[in-house]
Amino acid sequence: MKLIYQGKTKDIYQVDDLLCLKFKDDVTGTDGKFDPGANSVGLSIEGIGALNLIMSSYFFEKLNDLNLHTHFVSANLDEHTMTVKPMKVFGKGLEVITRYKATGSFMRRYGAYATEGQDLNGYVEVTLKDDERQDPLITSAGLATLNIMSLEQYQTLEQLNLKIAELIRQDLLTKGLTLYDVKLEFGYHPDEPSQIVLIDEISGGNMRVYKENQLLSPTELAAFYH
Amino acid sequence: MKLIYQGKTKDIYQVDDLLCLKFKDDVTGTDGKFDPGANSVGLSIEGIGALNLIMSSYFFEKLNDLNLHTHFVSANLDEHTMTVKPMKVFGKGLEVITRYKATGSFMRRYGAYATEGQDLNGYVEVTLKDDERQDPLITSAGLATLNIMSLEQYQTLEQLNLKIAELIRQDLLTKGLTLYDVKLEFGYHPDEPSQIVLIDEISGGNMRVYKENQLLSPTELAAFYH
Numbered sequence: 001m002k003l004i005y006q007g008k009t010k011d012i013y014q015v016d017d018l019l020c021l022k023f024k025d026d027v028t029g030t031d032g033k034f035d036p037g038a039n040s041v042g043l044s045i046e047g048i049g050a051l052n053l054i055m056s057s058y059f060f061e062k063l064n065d066l067n068l069h070t071h072f073v074s075a076n077l078d079e080h081t082m083t084v085k086p087m088k089v090f091g092k093g094l095e096v097i098t099r100y101k102a103t104g105s106f107m108r109r110y111g112a113y114a115t116e117g118q119d120l121n122g123y124v125e126v127t128l129k130d131d132e133r134q135d136p137l138i139t140s141a142g143l144a145t146l147n148i149m150s151l152e153q154y155q156t157l158e159q160l161n162l163k164i165a166e167l168i169r170q171d172l173l174t175k176g177l178t179l180y181d182v183k184l185e186f187g188y189h190p191d192e193p194s195q196i197v198l199i200d201e202i203s204g205g206n207m208r209v210y211k212e213n214q215l216l217s218p219t220e221l222a223a224f225y226h
Numbered sequence: 227m228k229l230i231y232q233g234k235t236k237d238i239y240q241v242d243d244l245l246c247l248k249f250k251d252d253v254t255g256t257d258g259k260f261d262p263g264a265n266s267v268g269l270s271i272e273g274i275g276a277l278n279l280i281m282s283s284y285f286f287e288k289l290n291d292l293n294l295h296t297h298f299v300s301a302n303l304d305e306h307t308m309t310v311k312p313m314k315v316f317g318k319g320l321e322v323i324t325r326y327k328a329t330g331s332f333m334r335r336y337g338a339y340a341t342e343g344q345d346l347n348g349y350v351e352v353t354l355k356d357d358e359r360q361d362p363l364i365t366s367a368g369l370a371t372l373n374i375m376s377l378e379q380y381q382t383l384e385q386l387n388l389k390i391a392e393l394i395r396q397d398l399l400t401k402g403l404t405l406y407d408v409k410l411e412f413g414y415h416p417d418e419p420s421q422i423v424l425i426d427e428i429s430g431g432n433m434r435v436y437k438e439n440q441l442l443s444p445t446e447l448a449a450f451y452h
Contacts, residue, residue, distance in 0.1 A: 109359060109362040112317075
């Protein structure tokens with residue numbers, strides 16, 4: 001196993017033709033407080049890596065069963081690792097945020113027109129992964145102009161993303177939980193750029209989930225999937 | 227004449243059923259330096275109000291002749307005033323930026339993917355007029371979600387905007403000048419929301435124009451239209 005990348009919440013190893021993601025106990029946040037929209041590691045939570053892996057595996061298996069494209073191959077819960085197929089990322093990586101309720105950076109940008117918690121009905125936006133420039137919002141036209149993603153790829157991504165976000169929202173709903181927003185990452189097949197594929201993870205680390213008007217911590221959310 | 231609004235570069239008066247825009251000698255900028263993307267009055271330039279009015283009238287008359295919808299009725303160069311038909315603005319107002327070359331806020335956002343001055347082929351983006359939140363970028367989906375503009379209105383606006391921006395670019399080209407970007411404002415007819423109309427002004431105050439790799443000041447640009 002050869003370490004090829006150290007991320008904020010995961011390290012990535014090469015294993016033959018596949019990649020192995022090692023889930024760490026770090027989560028993004030600001031001033032020691034969890035924030036899925038933050039750009040830096042805010043705190044460590046003991047055991048959260050394993051819990052996020054369990055939750056991710058649950059959702060990836062569901063998606064694979066539905067023939068929705070993901071990079072997921074298998075998980076090893078003892079080792080805290082997930083084996084995935086290597087995919088190409090768009091540019092230097094981007095995040096696709098699906099918003100059901102207004103909060104976080106949406107309110108910071110559009111607070112003149114929105115109220116905290118208002119319905120956004122699955123509004124989708126894309127941000128570039130760029131810590132230095134605070135993950136700027138970019139339009140589909142901007143992605144095409146900068147040769148990061150073609151308009152055709154964007155349309156495919158948008159459709160796949162909405163199916164996945166909606167599946168997550170519905171699953172949470174059966175547990176009495178409300179999804180405010182979820183941040184997913186997508187790549188594309190190295191030999192087939194039109195094939196858009198969900199990458200990264202699906203866990204409490206990249207979504208805001210409420211139970212009866214109370215934001216759940218990643219640990220509290222993971223307990224629903226343990 | 228009843229003063230109804232004091233803007234950064236223009237005051238607005240009500241005259242019967244029409245509005246009268248009084249062009250001032252203030253331009254937007256930062257630290258005493260002209261910047262069409264800035265949110266505050268940066269400096270005063272003696273006579274620039276009259277010059278901007280001349281340039282605006284030139285373009286508005288051209289557009290009206292082509293039956294492209296504008297709010298322009300007439301100009302009074304002695305009084306530094308422009309008479310216009312009152313239009314509704316989208317939300318609290320927005321700006322439509324057409325970019326032919328990468329510079330300014332585009333580089334601040336997308337500098338990881340772009341080089342200063344690279345071709346952008348008329349890429350269009352919309353920002354909300356919101357000084358407090360630094361005029362945030364918003365997508366057509368965001369505008370629709372927040373009930374600022376319907377997707378149908380956005381499509382009409384985008385088509386009209388590109389025709390106007392292209393006309394401005396071509397006109398400058400005949401004078402040996404290169405348009406980097408232009409920021410236009412649109413509203414809609416109070417009785418006919420599907421009718422999108424160009425409002426505000428078209429002058430050196432809302433575009434970046436280069437002559438042989440040198441950015442022209444608003445006064446230098448206006449001299450080409452005097």
